[in-house]
Amino acid sequence: MNRDPVSTNIAVLLFFFASAPLLAEEKTADIVNHAPRPSDWGALAKLPDWSGVWTPFISDQNKRITTDPVPWQPKVAEQIAAMEAEEKAGRPRGLFIDCLPEGMPTWMLITHNALEFLFTPGRVTILGEMDGNRLRRIYTDGRGHPEDPDPTFHGHSIGHWEGNTLVVDTVGVLPQSYLAVSEAVGIPNNGDLHVIERLHLVEADVLHDDLQIIAPHVLTAPWKTTRIYFRQRARKYDIVEGECLQGNYAQRQDGHGNAVFVPIPHQDGNPVPQSPEQK
Amino acid sequence: MRRLPRGIARLLLLGALTAVSLPALAHHSFAMFDFTKTVTITGTVKEFQWTNPHVVVWVNVEGKDPKTPDVWWLEMTSPGNLTRTGWNRKALSAGDKVVVELNPLRNGGLGGALIKVTISATGQVFSTNLRDMEKPGLK
Numbered sequence: 001m002n003r004d005p006v007s008t009n010i011a012v013l014l015f016f017f018a019s020a021p022l023l024a025e026e027k028t029a030d031i032v033n034h035a036p037r038p039s040d041w042g043a044l045a046k047l048p049d050w051s052g053v054w055t056p057f058i059s060d061q062n063k064r065i066t067t068d069p070v071p072w073q074p075k076v077a078e079q080i081a082a083m084e085a086e087e088k089a090g091r092p093r094g095l096f097i098d099c100l101p102e103g104m105p106t107w108m109l110i111t112h113n114a115l116e117f118l119f120t121p122g123r124v125t126i127l128g129e130m131d132g133n134r135l136r137r138i139y140t141d142g143r144g145h146p147e148d149p150d151p152t153f154h155g156h157s158i159g160h161w162e163g164n165t166l167v168v169d170t171v172g173v174l175p176q177s178y179l180a181v182s183e184a185v186g187i188p189n190n191g192d193l194h195v196i197e198r199l200h201l202v203e204a205d206v207l208h209d210d211l212q213i214i215a216p217h218v219l220t221a222p223w224k225t226t227r228i229y230f231r232q233r234a235r236k237y238d239i240v241e242g243e244c245l246q247g248n249y250a251q252r253q254d255g256h257g258n259a260v261f262v263p264i265p266h267q268d269g270n271p272v273p274q275s276p277e278q279k
Numbered sequence: 280m281r282r283l284p285r286g287i288a289r290l291l292l293l294g295a296l297t298a299v300s301l302p303a304l305a306h307h308s309f310a311m312f313d314f315t316k317t318v319t320i321t322g323t324v325k326e327f328q329w330t331n332p333h334v335v336v337w338v339n340v341e342g343k344d345p346k347t348p349d350v351w352w353l354e355m356t357s358p359g360n361l362t363r364t365g366w367n368r369k370a371l372s373a374g375d376k377v378v379v380e381l382n383p384l385r386n387g388g389l390g391g392a393l394i395k396v397t398i399s400a401t402g403q404v405f406s407t408n409l410r411d412m413e414k415p416g417l418k
Binding site: 055057058059060087088090091092094096097112113114129132182183184203204205206230231232233234236237239240241242243244246247249250251270271 | 307308309310311312313326328330331332333334335352354356357358359360362363385386390409410412413414415416417418
């Protein structure tokens with residue numbers, strides 16, 4: 001059957017425009033997280049064993065503030081020096097007493113609490129007892145970062161294995177999220193933060209997180225430092241629930257006999273000393 | 280309240296404690312406490328609050344007015360970390376007579392970072408030291 005070529009072209013164009021939304025929809029719908037196959041589960045067994053609970057080397061965190069000095073920009077250094085002076089004078093500025101997340105990379109830098117790793121197909125998940133049981137999802141399924149990720153406290157993390165080292169790349173962190181060296185000394189990263197981590201065992205039960213922190217609005221150069229975690233297998237080290245703000249409430253009964261939380265007056269993250277009349 | 284005199288042994292103990300009991304909480308600095316000073320108080324537990332991010336114990340201590348005790352608050356690390364160093368949520372109970380060693384607030388307020396508490400009736404001792412966990416494979 002002969003058709004008029006102009007009509008044919010118009011028909012093709014009409015079809016194209018009419019179906020364009022459909023094609024776009026199909027493209028989005030095409031991105032699915034496939035059900036893991038037995039081989040995907042099997043591949044996990046070849047990864048290094050990071051099971052157990054990992055407790056931070058807090059003394060080393062403190063030491064590295066000196067041994068791995070942060071290359072703060074001069075104007076930032078002035079603010080940091082003022083915070084350090086206040087902390088030394090016994091007037092620490094509580095950066096996290098509002099219980100907003102410590103975020104990336106700060107919680108890896110300053111935590112005093114434990115964490116654990118979960119390996120599942122296409123993903124490594126870091127579960128914290130630290131920072132109120134918060135967590136990180138690190139996608140290891142080969143995806144890239146979103147073109148323009150919604151900023152979050154922990155950002156968007158993708159990872160891949162280089163031998164026994166997990167290399168993690170994180171972007172999309174909220175500019176308000178602190179780059180902190182302690183609970184009282186830190187500065188908002190102010191945007192465009194990029195963190196590259198290399199997590200690996202250095203001994204059977206000692207894990208290092210080698211961090212490279214690129215924060216162009218507050219640092220003059222990438223800050224390289226390491227954080228160390230120790231593996232515990234005794235069951236008393238199992239991660240427990242830890243809600244940040246719970247300590248701000250006393251357990252009481254209301255007039256109906258219901259178990260309720262009642263706010264405790266706090267100032268600068270501490271209970272205000274109560275008078276004996278207070279209950 | 281009674282403050283112990285400082286002898287040489289006490290200074291040695293103080294040195295050891297200040298070396299190991301610096302900031303212990305996740306969400307605020309401990310710089311408001313004076314780690315160069317150790318104070319000992321004797322009193323009665325008013326309330327033991329087993330919560331994150333920090334466990335707190337309130338202790339009634341006899342003050343100037345015997346009818347109105349001073350109320351001290353003492354901070355520790357988290358329930359998770361304390362569990363690993365031998366504590367539990369029933370470690371202290373309201374009414375327990377206790378002797379508490381603490382690093383006091385620098386501003387002179389009735390509060391501090393708890394170092395060690397001894398329950399008078401049983402002699403049982405609980406202490407907090409996160410640095411004890413800085414090695415792998417602990418029991």
